[in-house]
Amino acid sequence: MYAGCKQYDFDQIESFWQRFWDKNKTFCVQEDPSKEKYYVLDMFPYPSGTGLHIGHPEGYTASDILARYKHARGYNVLHPMGWDAFGLPAEQHAIKTGINPATNTVNNISVFKKQMKRIGFAIDWEREINTTDPHYFKWTQWIFLQLFKHGLAYVDECPVWWCEGLKSVLANEEVIGGRSERGNFPVVRKNLCQWVLRITRYADKLLEGLSNVDWPDSTKRQQIAWIGKSEGANIFFKIDGHDEEICVYTTRPDTIFGVTFLVLAPEHPLIEKIVAPKFKDGVKKYVKDSQKKSDLERTDLAKTKTGMSTGAYAINPANGEKIEIWIADYVLASYGSGAIMAVPGHDKRDYDFASSYGIAITQVIDESSGDNQLPYVGDGVLINSGRFSGLSSEEARGKIVSWLREIKRADFAQNYKLRDWLFSRQRYWGEPIPIIWIKENDYKAAVANNKFYFKEFLPNEPISNGKDGITYCALPLCTNHLPLTLPPTDNYLPSGDGESPLAKIHSWLNVYVNIETGQIVPAEDFNEKDKNSSWILGRRETNTMPQWAGSCWYYLRYLSPHCETAIVDSNAINYWQTPDFYIGGAEHAVLHLLYARFWHRFLFDIGAVETGKEPFKKLFHQGIILGEDGTKMSKSRGNVINPDEVVNRYGADALRLYEMFLGPLDMMKPWSTKGIEGVSRFLKKVWNEYIDGDGNVRNFHENLSDECQTVVNETIKKVGNDIEGLKFNTAISQMMICLNSIQKAGGFDNASARNFLKILAPFAPHISEELWARLGNNGSIYDTLWPEYDGSKILPTHQKIIVQVNGKMRAELVIDDANMSEDAIFKLAINIGNVKKYIADKKILKKVYVNGTVVNFVVE
RNA sequence: GCUCGAGUGGUGAAAUUGGCAAACACGCCAGACUUAGGAUCUGGUGCCUAACGGCCUGAGGGUUCGAGUCCCUCCUCGAGCACCA
Numbered sequence: 018m019y020a021g022c023k024q025y026d027f028d029q030i031e032s033f034w035q036r037f038w039d040k041n042k043t044f045c046v047q048e049d050p051s052k053e054k055y056y057v058l059d060m061f062p063y064p065s066g067t068g069l070h071i072g073h074p075e076g077y078t079a080s081d082i083l084a085r086y087k088h089a090r091g092y093n094v095l096h097p098m099g100w101d102a103f104g105l106p107a108e109q110h111a112i113k114t115g116i117n118p119a120t121n122t123v124n125n126i127s128v129f130k131k132q133m134k135r136i137g138f139a140i141d142w143e144r145e146i147n148t149t150d151p152h153y154f155k156w157t158q159w160i161f162l163q164l165f166k167h168g169l170a171y172v173d174e175c176p177v178w179w180c181e182g183l184k185s186v187l188a189n190e191e192v193i194g195g196r197s198e199r200g201n202f203p204v205v206r207k208n209l210c211q212w213v214l215r216i217t218r219y220a221d222k223l224l225e226g227l228s229n230v231d232w233p234d235s236t237k238r239q240q241i242a243w244i245g246k247s248e249g250a251n252i253f254f255k256i257d258g259h260d261e262e263i264c265v266y267t268t269r270p271d272t273i274f275g276v277t278f279l280v281l282a283p284e285h286p287l288i289e290k291i292v293a294p295k296f297k298d299g300v301k302k303y304v305k306d307s308q309k310k311s312d313l314e315r316t317d318l319a320k321t322k323t324g325m326s327t328g329a330y331a332i333n334p335a336n337g338e339k340i341e342i343w344i345a346d347y348v349l350a351s352y353g354s355g356a357i358m359a360v361p362g363h364d365k366r367d368y369d370f371a372s373s374y375g376i377a378i379t380q381v382i383d384e385s386s387g388d389n390q391l392p393y394v395g396d397g398v399l400i401n402s403g404r405f406s407g408l409s410s411e412e413a414r415g416k417i418v419s420w421l422r423e424i425k426r427a428d429f430a431q432n433y434k435l436r437d438w439l440f441s442r443q444r445y446w447g448e449p450i451p452i453i454w455i456k457e458n459d460y461k462a463a464v465a466n467n468k469f470y471f472k473e474f475l476p477n478e479p480i481s482n483g484k485d486g487i488t489y490c491a492l493p494l495c496t497n498h499l500p501l502t503l504p505p506t507d508n509y510l511p512s513g514d515g516e517s518p519l520a521k522i523h524s525w526l527n528v529y530v531n532i533e534t535g536q537i538v539p540a541e542d543f544n545e546k547d548k549n550s551s552w553i554l555g556r557r558e559t560n561t562m563p564q565w566a567g568s569c570w571y572y573l574r575y576l577s578p579h580c581e582t583a584i585v586d587s588n589a590i591n592y593w594q595t596p597d598f599y600i601g602g603a604e605h606a607v608l609h610l611l612y613a614r615f616w617h618r619f620l621f622d623i624g625a626v627e628t629g630k631e632p633f634k635k636l637f638h639q640g641i642i643l644g645e646d647g648t649k650m651s652k653s654r655g656n657v658i659n660p661d662e663v664v665n666r667y668g669a670d671a672l673r674l675y676e677m678f679l680g681p682l683d684m685m686k687p688w689s690t691k692g693i694e695g696v697s698r699f700l701k702k703v704w705n706e707y708i709d710g711d712g713n714v715r716n717f718h719e720n721l722s723d724e725c726q727t728v729v730n731e732t733i734k735k736v737g738n739d740i741e742g743l744k745f746n747t748a749i750s751q752m753m754i755c756l757n758s759i760q761k762a763g764g765f766d767n768a769s770a771r772n773f774l775k776i777l778a779p780f781a782p783h784i785s786e787e788l789w790a791r792l793g794n795n796g797s798i799y800d801t802l803w804p805e806y807d808g809s810k811i812l813p814t815h816q817k818i819i820v821q822v823n824g825k826m827r828a829e830l831v832i833d834d835a836n837m838s839e840d841a842i843f844k845l846a847i848n849i850g851n852v853k854k855y856i857a858d859k860k861i862l863k864k865v866y867v868n869g870t871v872v873n874f875v876v877e
Numbered sequence: 878g879c880u881c882g883a884g885u886g887g888u889g890a891a892a893u894u895g896g897c898a899a900a901c902a903c904g905c906c907a908g909a910c911u912u913a914g915g916a917u918c919u920g921g922u923g924c925c926u927a928a929c930g931g932c933c934u935g936a937g938g939g940u941u942c943g944a945g946u947c948c949c950u951c952c953u954c955g956a957g958c959a960c961c962a
Contacts, residue, residue, distance in 0.1 A: 352961045695902045750901035824943040865942045871896045
């Protein structure tokens with residue numbers, strides 16, 4: 018069976034084979050212990066309303082080629098796909114149109130799926146998952162509850178951007194210069210109660226894990242920088258005339274003799290206590306002013322540093338010197354202890370500050386190059402540092418801290434830039450957080466009662482939150498209560514008081530909970546007659562999870578997408594483990610890839626997944642495809658290429674081939690409409706080598722020339738190697754070279770005709786299937802094994818040696834005997850006409866021979 | 878500012894350990910077949926030069942018999958970080 022057209026009619030061929038694959042479930046896989054597994058993972062798309070972008074098929078084709086190749090190598094290959102479908106665009110569409118985001122999402126997914134099927138990816142669609150499906154997010158909620166139980170989820174009052182004009186909380190990225198990006202309304206800082214995940218507890222594990230993964234260096238570096246671990250010391254400074262002391266964190270304890278002042282962040286709690294009476298007003302004003310400033314203004318490097326003296330003094334524990342305590346907003350409250358020891362001689366920022374306020378600058382490090390320009394921020398030899406003078410910075414760091422530690426004025430310490438993960442969003446279209454808030458007294462009474470139903474996910478310490486003078490505690494739902502689904506509504510706007518739209522849906526919001534039976538009923542349906550001590554009134558958490566939640570563990574769900582009893586079936590995970598290859602855009606270098614590593618590591622630690630510690634062993638980022646004008650594709654520039662139109666015009670095989678031929682996979686590269694004609698022509702040439710003008714299979718040669726056999730075998734070898742190295746552009750050019758020589762030789766022989774299709778199949782599967790079938794084969798070419806090349810055909814029968822004079826190529830020398838002596842080769846080479854000419858009567862100073870490759874005569 | 882990455886024909890690009898720079902393709906030029914060509918095939922195509930020949934991998938220097946590849950300085954572009962003490 019095959020499409021049967023006379024000419025290369027890609028439309029007919031491609032739809033025929035897509036139906037064939039669907040009907041025969043060609044790409045569906047099961048665990049098979051007799052075979053080695055290979056798990057290929059794509060970053061799943063957000064199904065936007067605009068359909069597939071031309072960039073999507075780039076990564077998907079690359080992973081598809083690898084998946085098909087690995088399958089041909091005998092692996093049991095899993096290549097699944099799904100939808101990361103929660104998110105803001107669907108919600109905004111709902112606000113505009115009133116159409117439920119779920120409906121809209123289903124439509125978008127069906128468009129995406131149809132488009133992807135048209136490109137012929139070898140995907141096991143039976144494993145399709147959707148993060149907005151309650152069967153899926155039931156387990157996202159379950160993981161949240163595990164985090165909650167293990168003390169890794171807590172609530173905190175966090176400052177967020179509030180926009181009264183939009184009645185909504187905005188993300189940092191949505192605030193530009195103190196106004197909302199959309200609508201240009203003013204925004205203010207507002208403290209809201211937020212869920213936060215304790216990712217910082219995993220900082221060290223997340224850092225260590227990076228040393229065992231095969232990832233792009235730049236991505237590893239980004240994560241390392243994001244985690245931002247530093248080694249240093251906490252040093253305690255006594256305050257003159259007060260009992261309190263100030264703790265500062267420093268990575269440069271070797272510069273402690275150069276401290277000329279301390280600086281506290283304006284938010285530092287000690288300020289009020291220590292400020293000298295005369296300085297009170299100025300300090301108060303400065304603190305107030307800096308609170309008004311946006312983060313952007315405070316961190317603007319261009320501005321000159323400002324600050325204010327507190328009039329208080331601290332004692333340097335190293336030398337007993339009295340130093341002034343300042344406040345300044347260049348010191349961040351959120352890092353370290355919110356206070357620093359300022360060493361203007363050896364820190365750029367302290368130097369700037371000291372210069373503008375006329376504070377002393379002391380040099381305590383001697384720079385080896387000796388120009389002694391301050392501030393000198395590198396390491397060197399200590400000077401003016403008491404008994405530590407003469408030590409190197411490195412040595413001094415250990416010795417000074419050890420000494421201060423003995424007198425209880427310091428301790429070794431580490432610090433991280435990583436902050437805990439703000440996990441709540443005031444949105445409708447996200448996973449509801451499966452928590453009910455109940456009064457603290459009810460909670461305590463329930464916990465004390467041994468009939469308490471809700472023990473499954475109970476943390477050691479209750480998570481509590483005060484509101485209107487009453488303290489509430491977070492009551493976790495149990496597995497039986499999941500999924501907690503989104504209530505229907507037709508109003509997706511935020512409520513206006515900093516809560517999600519869910520806060521307006523009272524029938525969902527207010528519930529009675531039976532703490533002994535676990536029963537939950539809407540408050541409005543509750544029959545007061547039933548009321549007894551087991552029933553308590555609660556209010557559901559109204560925040561939803563951020564979009565990152567669903568993508569944190571989807572690679573696990575693919576392994577057993579229909580499992581109802583666990584996040585992943587244990588047989589399935591024992592077999593498939595974690596992805597062997599993961600491809601997706603570099604824009605997720607820190608967010609998704611860090612969050613997912615955190616969750617995986619957590620699930621590993623609690624024994625929920627029995628795999629390695631890292632979820633993504635090998636990671637690759639495909640480069641962005643630019644518009645034909647070399648700029649980013651965008652509607653406003655009018656340079657957007659629609660994959661559907663490309664498939665209509667050239668076919669899916671041509672699209673696949675072209676996206677891979679464009680250049681190295683990881684590089685940014687511009688699209689070229691002319692360029693695709695080249696690969697389209699190649700496919701037509703392939704067709705014509707197999708099928709004659711009447712649509713019949715050609716007669717192949719009995720034998721192929723030695724030259725052609727060399728090329729064919731080289732091609733089999735190179736294409737295989739290039740796929741393993743993800744160098745698809747050169748693999749394709751090698752296939753073109755091969756076809757060109759076959760064409761010159763007047764056609765294939767039987768064996769090479771079959772082998773060529775097998776290596777083409779991962780790149781252009783439709784035409785390969787069609788021609789394979791026409792050669793008289795049954796079944797899919799997908800199920801054939803990769804051809805072995807014949808190494809003896811590749812070895813050249815004679816050796817070619819390059820002859821150079823003064824390093825410039827002047828001739829080629831062909832020798833039959835690979836073991837010919839050096840002298841004999843020189844003799845042959847020197848007598849070649851063109852070589853003679855360049856040597857002429859000049860004196861030969863040196864003769865170089867590199868075995869089997871090059872001869873070089875050096876003449877005066 | 879700091880840290881990475883990149884810079885090769887008209888264009889996208891290719892080039893084991895340092896060993897024929899520009900494979901493969903696009904475009905362009907010429908030709909063949911054609912009523913026709915936006916089809917197909919053949920040949921040509923880095924730059925300078927009439928030619929011999931010379932010069933070419935962002936610029937300059939270095940190491941080497943030999944450098945696109947290694948080292949130093951600088952320029953340009955891209956990415957990331959950005960007062961993290």
